[in-house]
Amino acid sequence: MLMLFSACQLEYEDNRRLLISGQVVGFENEELPAFPIEAYASVYADTDLIGTDQSNAKGNYAITTISAKNSQNISVYINKEGTYGYQGDRPSITLQGVNFLMMEDSKYTIPNRVRMGRLKEVQVKIHRITNQMDRLEYKILYNAKMKEISFEPGAEQEGESWQCSKYGELFLEDSIEEQTIYVPEGDSIALQYKLVNDDLVKKQQTIVLPYNKTENAYEFEF
Amino acid sequence: MSLNFRKGILWGVCCLALPFLYGQEQDETLESAIFGEIGVCYVVPFAHGNNFLSEGYGLGNGFTIDAFVVMGSNWFVGGQGSHFKGEVTNVAAVGAIDKSGITHLHVMGGYSFINTGANRIFLEMAMGIGYANYRHKKEFKRFRDDGFSLATTLSSSYRITKSIGVYLKLDSYWDFLEVTTAPELENFFGRTQTFAPSIGIKLYTF
Numbered sequence: 001m002l003m004l005f006s007a008c009q010l011e012y013e014d015n016r017r018l019l020i021s022g023q024v025v026g027f028e029n030e031e032l033p034a035f036p037i038e039a040y041a042s043v044y045a046d047t048d049l050i051g052t053d054q055s056n057a058k059g060n061y062a063i064t065t066i067s068a069k070n071s072q073n074i075s076v077y078i079n080k081e082g083t084y085g086y087q088g089d090r091p092s093i094t095l096q097g098v099n100f101l102m103m104e105d106s107k108y109t110i111p112n113r114v115r116m117g118r119l120k121e122v123q124v125k126i127h128r129i130t131n132q133m134d135r136l137e138y139k140i141l142y143n144a145k146m147k148e149i150s151f152e153p154g155a156e157q158e159g160e161s162w163q164c165s166k167y168g169e170l171f172l173e174d175s176i177e178e179q180t181i182y183v184p185e186g187d188s189i190a191l192q193y194k195l196v197n198d199d200l201v202k203k204q205q206t207i208v209l210p211y212n213k214t215e216n217a218y219e220f221e222f
Numbered sequence: 223m224s225l226n227f228r229k230g231i232l233w234g235v236c237c238l239a240l241p242f243l244y245g246q247e248q249d250e251t252l253e254s255a256i257f258g259e260i261g262v263c264y265v266v267p268f269a270h271g272n273n274f275l276s277e278g279y280g281l282g283n284g285f286t287i288d289a290f291v292v293m294g295s296n297w298f299v300g301g302q303g304s305h306f307k308g309e310v311t312n313v314a315a316v317g318a319i320d321k322s323g324i325t326h327l328h329v330m331g332g333y334s335f336i337n338t339g340a341n342r343i344f345l346e347m348a349m350g351i352g353y354a355n356y357r358h359k360k361e362f363k364r365f366r367d368d369g370f371s372l373a374t375t376l377s378s379s380y381r382i383t384k385s386i387g388v389y390l391k392l393d394s395y396w397d398f399l400e401v402t403t404a405p406e407l408e409n410f411f412g413r414t415q416t417f418a419p420s421i422g423i424k425l426y427t428f
Contacts, residue, residue, distance in 0.1 A: 013365065014365050014367065014368070015366070016402050019406070048318065049313075049318040050318050051313065051318055052313045063314075064314065064407060066317040066318060066358075066360065
């Protein structure tokens with residue numbers, strides 16, 4: 001019974017500290033406010049805070065943590081709502097599965113720079129240009145106030161998982177469709193769409209749409 | 223623990239000890255050779271330097287116990303143990319530990335420089351090697367950092383009666399912990415320096 005209990009609880013290594021370092025960036029590499037950073041370890045239902053830090057003006061952070069020897073997941077929360085120093089006009093980002101990254105010299109390095117653009121309203125514009133035959137069914141996938149990136153094996157697109165979605169349809173008589181979404185400036189979004197003709201799906205695809213700063217929009221033409 | 227409370231305890235120890243000490247054996251000669259000493263001290267430690275102890279902890283009060291055998295007229299050897307607590311005040315520097323208990327055990331050797339007033343006033347210096355154990359608590363989970371430790375002690379004692387005295391002591395600890403971590407944190411977690419002034423009571427044996 002005692003062994004079962006201890007297996008469900010985090011246990012910490014003697015004489016060990018870890019360092020988790022990474023960088024967040026703004027839309028155009030502008031100076032950033034200091035974001036609160038927290039690292040957690042978990043095993044089953046037991047989750048512990050293991051370290052904290054604040055990013056600097058260039059977005060760099062390095063979290064010194066204690067080392068749980070039986071953790072199943074190490075996660076890093078950047079700008080978590082409710083923590084001291086939370087910046088409400090920027091997204092909250094969760095990095096999951098940091099323990100699946102390669103550890104070198106007791107150090108995990110978050111591989112990609114994580115975007116922390118200011119949250120703003122952006123248009124998604126869908127234009128019918130060449131295709132006059134098919135109905136378009138679409139789903140916009142994007143992140144708003146919450147972003148999650150997973151480093152667990154098999155995670156999609158280097159682990160990015162979309163937190164929000166919007167559905168829509170463009171009928172044959174429609175030539176333009178516009179949706180407004182609230183996203184971190186500069187982030188890309190995904191568009192899943194189907195071209196349907198007489199209830200027959202002719203094409204089905206997921207594409208990534210980059211942000212067009214000039215238009216303040218994401219644009220898709222078909 | 224507040225500074226005022228610490229000062230209060232220090233004065234309390236003095237005030238409690240003195241009447242008790244003066245009440246004994248005032249007329250007894252102090253000439254007889256001392257075989258050994260046992261001391262108990264109240265200690266108020268301070269960490270210094272660029273390390274996790276000084277940057278991340280608020281150190282609390284503690285105690286030291288030492289016991290020495292006098293070898294010849296001025297040399298002495300023995301052992302010393304100390305324990306004090308620390309509350310983590312800067313999680314970013316230390317990691318998310320709640321609190322720690324820090325224990326030192328040293329084998330000591332020293333020399334008595336001044337012995338005036340017919341075995342009444344002593345100024346002693348000692349050095350030692352030993353073991354440091356930082357026992358950490360995170361909620362109810364426990365783990366530790368430990369390693370090699372060096373200590374130096376400068377103490378001044380006043381022998382009130384044949385067998386009892388009071389003393390002031392300044393201990394310095396240099397701890398070399400066996401913490402495995404990233405290269406940029408090795409010195410920060412591998413070495414600590416602590417300065418530990420203390421006051422206590424000493425018992426003499428013959």
